[in-house]
Amino acid sequence: MAEPVLELEGVTKSYGETVITPVLHGIHLRVDTGEFAALIGPSGSGKSTLLNLIGLLDRPTGGRIVLAGEDTSQLDDTRRSVARGRTLGFVFQFHHLLPAFTAVENVMMPLMAQRGRQEPWMRERALGLLEEVGMASRAHHLTNALSGGQQQRVAIARALAPRPRLVLADEPTGNLDTRTADEVFALLRRFNVEHGTTFLIVTHDARLAGRCDRIISVVDGRIASDLPHVPSPPAPTPG
Amino acid sequence: MPFEWMVAVRFLREGRFQTVLILAGVAVGVAVLVFLSALITGLQATLVKQTLGSQPHVIVRRPDEVPVTLAPADVAVAARVQRPPQRLIALENWPGVRGTLEAMEGVEAVAPVASGSGFALNGGANRGVVLRGIDLESSNRIIDVCPRVVLGGCRLGGGEVLIGTELARQLGVTVGDTLRVGTATTQGQRFAIVGVFDLGSNEVNARWVLLPLKSAQTLLGLPGGVTALETRVTDVFQAERIARDAALATGQKAESWMELNRQLLVALRSQSSSSYMIQLFVLVAVALGIASVLVVSVVQKSREIGILKAMGTPTGRITRIFLIQGVLVGAVGAVFGGALGTGLAMFFATLALNPDGSPRFPVAVTPTLLLSAGTVALATGLLAAVAPARRAARLDPATVIRNG
Numbered sequence: 001m002a003e004p005v006l007e008l009e010g011v012t013k014s015y016g017e018t019v020i021t022p023v024l025h026g027i028h029l030r031v032d033t034g035e036f037a038a039l040i041g042p043s044g045s046g047k048s049t050l051l052n053l054i055g056l057l058d059r060p061t062g063g064r065i066v067l068a069g070e071d072t073s074q075l076d077d078t079r080r081s082v083a084r085g086r087t088l089g090f091v092f093q094f095h096h097l098l099p100a101f102t103a104v105e106n107v108m109m110p111l112m113a114q115r116g117r118q119e120p121w122m123r124e125r126a127l128g129l130l131e132e133v134g135m136a137s138r139a140h141h142l143t144n145a146l147s148g149g150q151q152q153r154v155a156i157a158r159a160l161a162p163r164p165r166l167v168l169a170d171e172p173t174g175n176l177d178t179r180t181a182d183e184v185f186a187l188l189r190r191f192n193v194e195h196g197t198t199f200l201i202v203t204h205d206a207r208l209a210g211r212c213d214r215i216i217s218v219v220d221g222r223i224a225s226d227l228p229h230v231p232s233p234p235a236p237t238p239g
Numbered sequence: 240m241p242f243e244w245m246v247a248v249r250f251l252r253e254g255r256f257q258t259v260l261i262l263a264g265v266a267v268g269v270a271v272l273v274f275l276s277a278l279i280t281g282l283q284a285t286l287v288k289q290t291l292g293s294q295p296h297v298i299v300r301r302p303d304e305v306p307v308t309l310a311p312a313d314v315a316v317a318a319r320v321q322r323p324p325q326r327l328i329a330l331e332n333w334p335g336v337r338g339t340l341e342a343m344e345g346v347e348a349v350a351p352v353a354s355g356s357g358f359a360l361n362g363g364a365n366r367g368v369v370l371r372g373i374d375l376e377s378s379n380r381i382i383d384v385c386p387r388v389v390l391g392g393c394r395l396g397g398g399e400v401l402i403g404t405e406l407a408r409q410l411g412v413t414v415g416d417t418l419r420v421g422t423a424t425t426q427g428q429r430f431a432i433v434g435v436f437d438l439g440s441n442e443v444n445a446r447w448v449l450l451p452l453k454s455a456q457t458l459l460g461l462p463g464g465v466t467a468l469e470t471r472v473t474d475v476f477q478a479e480r481i482a483r484d485a486a487l488a489t490g491q492k493a494e495s496w497m498e499l500n501r502q503l504l505v506a507l508r509s510q511s512s513s514s515y516m517i518q519l520f521v522l523v524a525v526a527l528g529i530a531s532v533l534v535v536s537v538v539q540k541s542r543e544i545g546i547l548k549a550m551g552t553p554t555g556r557i558t559r560i561f562l563i564q565g566v567l568v569g570a571v572g573a574v575f576g577g578a579l580g581t582g583l584a585m586f587f588a589t590l591a592l593n594p595d596g597s598p599r600f601p602v603a604v605t606p607t608l609l610l611s612a613g614t615v616a617l618a619t620g621l622l623a624a625v626a627p628a629r630r631a632a633r634l635d636p637a638t639v640i641r642n643g
Contacts, residue, residue, distance in 0.1 A: 057549060057637035078553050085551015096546045100253040112242045113552035158550075 002032035004066075005165045005198050006054060011063035013049055023049045024221045026063065031166065031200060036192045038209040039202045041218035048170070050218060051202050055168050056084045068165045085114040089159030091188075093171035097143040097151055097158070104130060104139040107157045114162065122161075129157035133187055149180035156187055160197065167191075169201040173208060185211065243556055246547075247563035254536055261532040262572050265616060268525035269576025270583060272518050272612045277584040277602040279514045283507050285601060287475060290503055293438040293447075294496050295350075295381045295469035296478040299340065299485055301330050302492045327355050329464025336489045337468055343488065345472050345481050348380035351465040353455040359402070359448055360419040360427070361410040368406065368448045370420065372455020372465075381469045384436050384449065390414050391434035395451050400430040403444030404437045420448055422458050430454070522615065526623040529568055533561060533627035537634075544631050545639030554632045561628035562621060569620020573613040580604070580612070 006029070013024040023046045031037060041047040052058040053065060056072055065072050068087045075083060089110075097106045107126035112118050130139045133153040143151055152172065159167050169188065173181035185208055191197045201212065209215050217225045240248075251258045304323050310316045330336060333351060340349045353372035358365050375395045379385055385393035389404060391414035400418060412418055414432055421427020430450060437444060456462055472481050478495035485493040497504055537544070544557060584602040 052637040055549065055637075057635075078555070081548065081551050081553050083551075084549065088551075090549050092546075096542065098249075098543050098546065100249040100543075109547070110550040112245070113547055113550055113556065116242050116556065118240065118242065118245065162551075 002034060004030050005033050005035075005068055006031040006200070007064075007066040008054070009064045009066070011050075011053060011060045011065060013046075013053060013058070014061045022221065024053075024060075027221075027223060029216065029223065029226075031198060033165070033198055034192070034196045035214060036189065036199045036212050037201070037214040037216060038212035039200060039216050039218065040204060040206070040209050041224075043204070045218045046221040047202055047218045051168055051170055051200075054166075054200070055088060055090060056080045082114075085110060085162060087165045089162065089164035089167040091152070091155050091159045091167065091169040091172045093174035097154055099142065099144050102140050102142055103135060103146065103154045106143055106154055107161050109158060110162045126157070126161060129160055130154070132191075133157045149176055149184060152176060152180075152184050153187065156184070156191075160191060160195075164197075166198045166200060169199060171203055172201060173203070173205065181205075181208070243559040243563055246560045247567060250536065250540060250543075250560070251564055251567060254539070257532055257536065258568070261528055261568055262575065264528040265525055265568055265572025265620070266575035266579055268521050268528075269573050269612050269616050270580035271521050272615070273577055273580025273604065273608060274583045274587070274602075275514055275518060276608050276612070277580070277604045278587065279510060280608075281602040283510065284603065286503065286507065289439055290500055291475060291496060292387075293382060293440050293443045294499070296472045296475055297346075297470040297482045297485060297493055297495050298499075299330070299336060299468040299470065299489060299491050299493045300466065301328055302490075304328075327459060327461065327466065329353075329461045330466060330468065330491065333465050333468060336491060339489050340468060340470055340485055343481065343484060345474065345477055346485075347471045347473055348377070349468050349470050350374065350377040350381045351452065352378065352467050352469055353452055353459055353461055353465045354467065355422065355455075355459040357420060357422040357448070357458065358427075359406065359410060360421070361412050361416070364410045366406060366409055366445070368420070369446045370422070370455050370458060371447055371449050372452040372459070373449055374452050375449075378449075378469070381471045382438075384438070387438055388434040388436045391432070393434055395433070395449065397451060397454070398428075398430055399433045399451070401434045401436055401449040402432055403447050404435055405441055405445035406448070407432070407435045409445065418448075420450065420458070422460075424460070425458055428454070428458070522619055525572075525616070526619045529565055529620055529623035530626055532568075533564060533624055534630065536564070537561065537627045537631045540631075541634055541639050544634050545636040548634070548636040557634075558628045558632045561631050562624045565620040565622075565624025565628075566617055567620070569616040569618070569623075570613070572620075573616035576616065577609045577612060581609070 008027050008029040011024060011027040012022065014020045014022045027050060039047050039051065049058070053060050060073065067083060070083060072080065072083060098109065101109065104123065104126045107129055108118065108122045111122040111125070127136065127139060130136050133156055135150060135153050135157065138146060138150060143154060146154065172188065173184050176184060188199055188201070192199055203209050214226070214228050216223060303325055306320050306323060308316060337349050337351065340346055351374065355370055357368055357370040359368045384401065388401065395401065400420065402418070407413055410418065412432055414435060416432050417429045418432055419427045420430050456464060472478050475496070479497045482493040482495035482498070547557060581604045584604050588602045
């Protein structure tokens, strides 16, 4: 049996002090190493909140979140950042690259941020990753000079730079056109297959979700369904 | 380069216009600091120098005469004691006192002077004067008259006097003329005027008559005696302490120029403190400028800060990125400001000139001044960055990322 990289036990989350708005009601979830899972749900379902909790960007009101075997509920802010940097990689809808830096520097950023300085191997690794995402020729461009799809490729390379146990992708293709979205999605899939990287992808795009191995559906703060997906033969592309 | 420095430099370079503006602000602030300090220091040095042009640093005199009660100490006596008039009496054993003074640390030179009031007379004109009997050679080490003799020569042989420009004008005499000099109790003698000096003070120029020590002793009725020992010290602002020590060591009365020029010192101090106030407010303005630019930068960069945090940058590093920006702005601004302030001070010095072409206000831009201005700017930058840095550290990455 595969090793769990993420376990949620009865995780709840409410917002507000006087008027308490419950957002998540007792989520139980387990993601194993090497999985390629989609997290879907209508807006307001709590899937973004769930992603923030898993990403250690927010703290649950109740329950436990175990990341790579470590219970994160007791960690202070500093140790949460350390755990985040060591275990997690993020790909956001809006690529969120740092515009003051070149592509290769952006990819090196998580490594430098954690080590506190630049080391030669970081550049090697960053250039290698840019090569893999097909951006080697643009490595020394400032990120503002890149197209949306190119920026997202750099963002993926950045998320993978620290060799995270789990990559969280929040609408990674959200603001890309269909063709570019497909390319970016294929890239994620390739890293999953070739390197065994675990992915948890939040999307509202049913077409992309349908190409994942597992679909976790969140409705009204509860997991409505959690199904292993049997890939169907590719549907003919419309148009 | 450490990560924090790299990010700080990039952030500053990215905010081009903002960075240039705040650097200019810091530079102007530091320039004001440097210029003002240099000007005040130069001005005060000039004032002190002018004051000390006709004053010894420390004067040692015989203590005032006080009435002594003859009754035994344990007997209470009700008496109204009249203050005795202070007669002109010579300093006791002045060569011994001189030796003691010369041996003291910080004392450069000691010169005897026999001085008292008298008059100078030429035809129908007569003026009350201060007779200063001196030994020109040793006296010149205290108050150097010779470079300031504007007419005639600088010597004091028997029967010769040096007088001030103003007295010469009032009595209508000049070099080569003779002058009758006397006191209230003597007839006086005729002296030949060999030189006319200008010590920079009208009062001194109108009142001083310099004559040989021996002649003054005769006129004042102090054979072989002197009324005071005048002293020059190495550090003029130590004069007060040295005077206290001298009084203790010799048992005489010792007064420093600082005691005799209280008002000047008060003026200098208030000038200094008002200059410090101005500098303080300039610093506060600079600090507010740096802080506001950095606060704006934190808001502008909140997305970037959120990403840095999300990818595991510890909060301490985020804080340091902004503290370093403050330090960098302070340091670079200080370099430009130091140059600007120095330039300004030098330009100002060329504006106000004495007739002989020397600057009227010597501005003193010293390495110490530049160094301390730089340090202050650096510290200001660092302090100003504290609030923005804490704000950056408190940013919640989840909020920033969710809102794109």
